[in-house]
Amino acid sequence: MKVDMKVNGRAVSGEVEGRTLLVDFIRQTLRLTGTHVGCDTSQCGACTIHMNGEPVKSCSVLAVECEGAEITTIEGMANADGSLSTMQAAFQEHHGLQCGFCTPGMVMAATALLKENPSPSEAEIRHHLEGNICRCTGYHNIIKAVQAASGQDVQPVAAE
């Protein structure tokens, strides 16, 4: 069946099966490979995208459910001039990523947090990111990156 949606501001359409997951539509049909698949039980959060402004694990949504939806993926997060968004830049500045595989999902989840809570505490950030697993960073620098992106003072890396 055919599905139409808006992805990163662009109208797209494609043929899908009823069982096609949104993440497979994004990765396979649209070839937007920044969104990753890290598990098969909706636990890891690597596939987090924004659907109509809300963070959603795209492995737990069928493509056909997204008819008419506005989807944003990591490829759509940079500023209009192509520079990194505040959140993306903070992840680099504070070494909030290593292998980079969970990173798109982390950035999507963290960006959504700041929309609803512009100045979250450490505990609030940890709570919000509980559904996003990172195996590299121990979360330490991710927490700092999110704090920094929200304008809070953060100790510089390598001086603590």
Place this chain on the structure above:
Amino acid sequence: MPKDGGIGASSKRREDIRFLSGTGQYTDDINLHGQAYAYFLRSDVAHGKINGIDTSAAEGMPGVLRVFTAKDFDGVGGIPCGWQITSIDGQPMQEPKHPILAEGKVRHVGDPIAVVVAESLAQARDAAEAIMPDIEDLPAVMDMKAAVQEGAPKVHDDLTSNLCYDWGFVEDNREAVDQAIKDAAHVTTLELVNNRMVANPMEPRVAVGDYAAHSGESTLYTTSQNPHVIRLLMGAFVLGIPEHKLRVVAPDVGGGFGTKIFHYAEEAFCTFAAKQLRRPVKWTSSRSEAFMSDAHGRDHVTKIELALDADNNFTALRTETYANMGAYLSTFAPSVPTWLHGTLMAGNYKTPLIYVNVKAVFTNTVPVDAYRGAGRPEATFQLERVVDKAARELGVDPIALRRQNFITEFPYATPVAVEYDTGDYHATMDKVLEVSDHAGFEARAAESKKNGKLRGYGIAHYIEACGIAPSNLVGQLGARAGLYESATVRVNATGGIVVMTGSHSHGQGHETTFAQVISEMIGIDADQVEIVHGDTARTPMGMGTYGSRSIAVGGSAMVRAAEKIINKAKKIAAHLMEASEGDIELKDGAFTVAGTDKSVAWGDVTLAAYVPHNYPLEDIEPGLEETAFYDPANFTYPSGGYACEVEVDEETGRVEVMGFTAADDFGNVINPMIVEGQVHGGLAQGIGQALWENCAYDEDGQLISASYMDYAMPRSTDLPMFKVDHSCVTPCTHNPLGVKGCGEAGAIGSPPAVINAVIDALHRGGYDVPHINMPASPDRVWAAMQGAKANMGAAQPAARSTDTAEGRSV
């Protein structure tokens, strides 16, 4: 004042831009024209005889190109093992065949039985459901001690038993150790389990095989930490493809932690099938599949005895370990419980006599191999637990007992065949106590008590061996490979540099740190330096990244190649300035003649090398490109003091990590930001092992922790902010950068610190619990407290009947 570039600067990572913008190129992001999809049908029983596999229905399903079973691999070799261990009796280890697809028997849950290749993944998966394997259940071999008894069912019928090897080290010390233990004033004995782990890089494994009929060349894109090792093993031993007809590419790799070192059946399958079908063939592991096909880690059952004299000096150490190999020998599996474990049993201590016995056992479980730390965490956990237990039994301060026995003079030759070049264990102990505010602990414990919680402080001090390894040494020890590293430094005409390294980054940030080193050596901006890795067609033969070897071995190779470049460039500069070569200096990207104001820029020299109009052609060749292979003289020996503070909830047994401090001596550090990140990640994995993570099998060999619903990955809410310090520096004495390596330390030093803290908390609450096995989950901690209350001493009633320290860990 922190530097803003070069060695010692916390340069921001250049690779982050692509990872943050979604333009990374991981293996699953590679889609070749006309590619087909492979789906593996895997055994759902631990042990069984294959009476037949009916693939006829599957073959007729929509989109199916071909169904493969073991019979399709006649003439194809098995997956080879890269390390041979010799038993005490002089016999080589027993080495069973490891076929690409199961032959005759299935030997673990997840053992591949058949593969469907189809036009789409969904079609391949649908067709696999129509395959009818006729498998007759056999009793599962799970308990290691039972497995080596006479008459036990065998995992491999053609082997004499389930014992892979029985290794003694150092055999010449055995009798002296036994005597010292008899003569000791005190002996502390501890039986413990190092629980089975699953590495779980967030990127599951992927393989894409391709075959170019016009050139006869095969290409494998794979999630590997060491593409050249895969090319050698798969090409020479499995598929019989000469290296010049085989290219292996490991592009962006989403974490490895050891489990992406090894050569896997799926890689060989996709390469093989692509040639058979004349189509690219892609396999992407699901997470559930990863749990039952990625090599697991740890899984040791150990008895350790520490002998002390009347003054509490350590006099001897004896260990007996059962190490689980799983059903087949993974690439480096035999080396982990032996050379990577036994040689570290001295720890930071001047124990004069040590004997290590390891029995490696085949069981009906997923193969076990190196996982972050590989052997060193197992050694450190035993040692740092038994020292803590000894202190408690003797009524002395565990920190003082450690200090009293610390090695203080370097170089130090241990009784387990290695020589530590440098270290200052008192310094790292002082630092960890300071940074963790050990002095303020009692006040914090009192505060916790007011809140109804038991607070504990645990310390561990580790040694590890990185920078593996001297090739001639590991060759004597059974390695079937050399462990050098390579680098080619190519200087372009306009002065830019490309470094092609045999090292591989899967999160470590080589593209940034390696460029920092070149930038420092030449004095040009790091932006002028490109780092290439992960492609056998672009880099010289390299051994890849594991064992915290990248900067110590790969970085050293790069430095050696860059030194050759600089030497040649100085000759060219001398010619251009009509000066003596010996007077040429290179600083800040310019060559000068000592004592004069003559100068030529780096770019002038590089241009002359490629446009050699005014050039000493009679003495040197044009061009500026050099390769170096660096073989280390010794291992490097990072060390450090780790402190963990926990609160235990007496009502539930739940352990919360309140603080964790790591004070490491990594020698010189290239990028402090990246080093700290490496430690953070290692700590999370070590704390995860100690408190939550456990790969569990039931007694029938069913894998019961095969998803993130069942395997407790550390999450953001589980961990505190860490305090990490690397200001204690004793540079490595035998590599050009004085570096030691930092990738695994966090996972090595943290598990015993956590368990020591839990035991400390329980004792402060009046519970006489001598030991708790990992993971110290709420049920185990609660059960241990109840056992202690009921005066059951060491007894820890198993919360689940499958928990046992006797014969198996899982």
